[in-house]
Amino acid sequence: MPKIKTNRSAAKRFKLTGSGKVKRRKQNMRHILTKKSPKRKRNLGKSAIVDSANMKAVRRLLPNSF
Numbered sequence: 001m002p003k004i005k006t007n008r009s010a011a012k013r014f015k016l017t018g019s020g021k022v023k024r025r026k027q028n029m030r031h032i033l034t035k036k037s038p039k040r041k042r043n044l045g046k047s048a049i050v051d052s053a054n055m056k057a058v059r060r061l062l063p064n065s066f
Helices: 008-013 038-044 055-061
Strands: 022-024
Touching: 008 055
Parallel strands: none
Antiparallel strands: none
16 A cells, blocks of 8 residues: 655645644734734734644644654
């Protein structure tokens, strides 16, 4: 049976933490920033953890990371 290929676009978007959780960037930080408050922009710049509902899909895209 052949090896499972890693989805390269997903590999660039997600990083694994030391405890095994998956880190991701938040959306809405590319453009139309003038109407967003400084507090909102500051919090959007921080990373987030992938939700448990989406973990199965992320694991399927990154088989060699787990």
